[in-house]
Structures are given as C-alpha cells and as structure tokens.
Amino acid sequence: MKKVVTNSLRTRLLVTLLLWVVIATGATLLVANAIFRQHVEDSYHEELEVHVRELAVLTLVNEKGELELDRPLSDPRYNLPLSGFYWQVTMEGRRPLRSGSMTRGELDEHIAHSPEVLHVLEKGPTGPAITYGLIGSGPDGEEIHYVIATDQRHLDSLIQSFTRDLTIALVLLALVLLLVGYAFLGIGLRPLQRLRGAIGLLRSGERKSIEGDFPVEIAPLVSDLNVYAQQNEAMIAKSRTSAGNLAHSLRTPLAVITDEAERLASESATRESAHLLLEQARTMEQQIEYQLARARASSGMARGEHRVIVPDVAQPILKAMQRLHPEKEFHLQIEGFDKMILPIDRIDYAELLAILLDNAGKWAKSKVTLIFKADTADSLTASIHDDGPGMTDDQIERATEPGIRFDASKPGSGLGLAIAKEIADSLGLALSFKSLSSGFVGKLRYAPRSE
C-alpha cells in the first residue's frame, strides 16, 4: 500500500479541501432542509386555511336546528376513511358534524378559541396532526367551532423525500467538487514538480543551473538556488585548483630532496637515514600525484561528467589492474540490471574502485571478482571480492586511518583506504568491509539521498 505522506503540500491541501467540501455540503443540506420545511408548512397552512373557511361557508343550521353541510368539501381526501385529512364542526348542545374520513376519534374543539385561524400540533385520529380552528356564529349568534386537521406524517414524508433527493444531489456535487479540486491541485503544484525535475538535472550535473520559467511565487527561490549552485561550484573549483597548485609547487623541491637522498644512499654513513628520507619522499610524491590528478580531473570536468555509467566505468580500471597485478585473475559480474547511471562524480567513483581493486589485487591468492548488484531500481552495491587472508574485525576498524598498514610484505603507503573513506563520505556512499571464510570483501553502496 502506498504510504500517506503527511508532510506534503498536496496532502495538506487535499485534507483542507475535503473538510471544506464536507462542511459546505453539510451546511447546505441543513439550511436547504430548513427552508424547504418552512415552505411546505406555509403551503399546508394556506391550503388548510382555505379549507376551514370553505367549511365555515358550507355549514348550515337546518330547520330542525341541526348542523348540516350545504354540499361536501371540494377535496375528496376528507371522505377517505383515516386518510389523515379531517374536519369537524361543533355547536353547543348539537350533534357534531365530522368528515367521512374521521371514522374514529375527535378533534379538540377548544383549539378554535378565537375567530382567527390557529395551527397547533396535537394528537389526531391517526397520530400527530396540524390542526386549524375558526369560530363562527350560528343564526342566533351561537358559537360554532370549525376544526380542520392534516396528519403531520404527510408533511414529514414530503420533507423526508426532499431530504433524500437533496442528499443524493449534494453527495454527487461534493464528489464533483473534490475531483475538480484534485485536478486543480495537480495544475497548481505542477511548477513545483518541474522545479524538482530541474533540481535533479542540476544535481546529476546534466545542467549547470535550474532552467525554465517559474511562477512569481517560486521564481525568487529558483534564482537564489541558482546563485547558490554557482557559488558552490566556483568554490569547489577554486579549492581543487589551489590544492593542485600547492601539489605542483611541492613537486620540484621534492624532486630535489629525492635526488639528494639517493646521492646520500650511496654513502654508507648516511645510507640508513637516506632510505628513510626516500621512503617518506615517495609517500609525499603519491599524495602530490593524487591531488594533481583530482585537480586535473575537476578542471577538465565537462557537463555530464557528474554521472557514472555502470558497468562501463569498470572496464578501463579492470584492465589497468590486470596490468598491475598480472599474476591475479580479475572478473566482472553484473546482477539485476544491464546499465545504470549514478548521479555522482565519475572520477571519484573510478578512484574508489581503483583503490579497492588494487588492495584486492595485492592480497588475493589468485582471484579478484568485482560484482555490481542493483539492490533497487536506483541503488547499487559494488562488491570487491578477493580470496586472500582478509583482515580481523579490529583491523577493519582501523584500516581507513591514514598510514595504517597491517602487512609490510607488500608495497604501499597505507593511504589508499584513508583516501577511499574520504571520497566515499563526500559522495555519500557507504563503504564497508568483511572477512569471509572464502576471503575478503569490500562493499561500496550507492543509494539516492532521501529527499
């Protein structure tokens, strides 16, 4: 399942949008319902007011002094038994008149205590009813009470069906709003995605700056980033050049020292000191060559050099190692991919492989294998296996300190792994070693920096 990123602009905006849509549609539902109820009640009131007045007009007191209707009420529902539409006319001392629908129960005549129409909820023949009353006067001035009622359930069912339809419509509307909002978010956030792509190109070295037109809100950020990237690049170039210059300026004096030491080595009195001088001078020379190589590499670095194509990068190194250690076999093995591009300094990466392969070549009995293995689509481990004696865990821990060596029988200055560690750290690569029953392995793992 995809992880929900909580610290994301898109998630924040989506959650806000969701809340807003839910609140807005909920409020619309409540308000629309209230307005509709008001309208339905008003129209019931009006209709029943007309009916109660019609009832008053139609009611007569006949010759026998009994209440009687001139003709039935125009609405046929008053004659359907228990239809929920009822009327009643009462007069002191007379038999009350009731609608044909009222086969049981009675309406409270006291509801009509004034000539004005009243509407009150109370218990009707078939449940709660909206009741209306009117007081009129008979031929001799007697009070006649007219009452008319409609069951509350008719009104409720109207409102219920309205609520149902409205809810369906509002849910659909909310879905459409959310979809449209989601699409808007995509459009709104697109420049940020473009910026991310442009920064990726900058990091991989494919571009020298962030290119493209960006909205005014992020354009200042882009130009700040560009300035920063330029300054950074200039600073790196400058420090590499000065390291190169320093190395270069030391070269001639060192050559003089070496010459002098070689001359002294031929004299027996100074032979021992001369050898010490020569050895130290050689170490310094190696360092100087290394720094010069790096300076040369960086000054000649063209666009696109910030990428390593694996396994192509390994071929020339393996060839050189084979020449350096002719009695050992070098093998290359690739697992899980054909070609992979790492967005890091090519010269540095090649240097790292060379240091590890050189050590493996020096200490292997007969065979060295370089294995590139893709751990995921964009992370890669390079393992350098040799069938030599390896190191103990304690030795492994100290092996990357400058000048540390455990086996004097082989030539070297003890700087290789110290340099390797420094480069690996600067590239963000993980460097590790392990002794195996079958030999020794050095691992170099690249994984993209988490964003």
Ligand SMILES: Nc1ncnc2c1ncn2[C@@H]1O[C@H](COP(=O)(O)OP(=O)(O)OP(=O)(O)O)[C@@H](O)[C@H]1O
């Ligand atoms: N593959 C290996 N097998 C066994 N021992 C190793 C291996 N790699 C490194 N070592 C040990 O770690 C020490 C440090 O290695 P490092 O590469 O720093 O120095 P070096 O190879 O001796 O000299 P340099 O690389 O500077 O010429 C080595 O002297 C050696 O004792």
Ligand SMILES: [Mg+2]
């Ligand atoms: Mg070495």
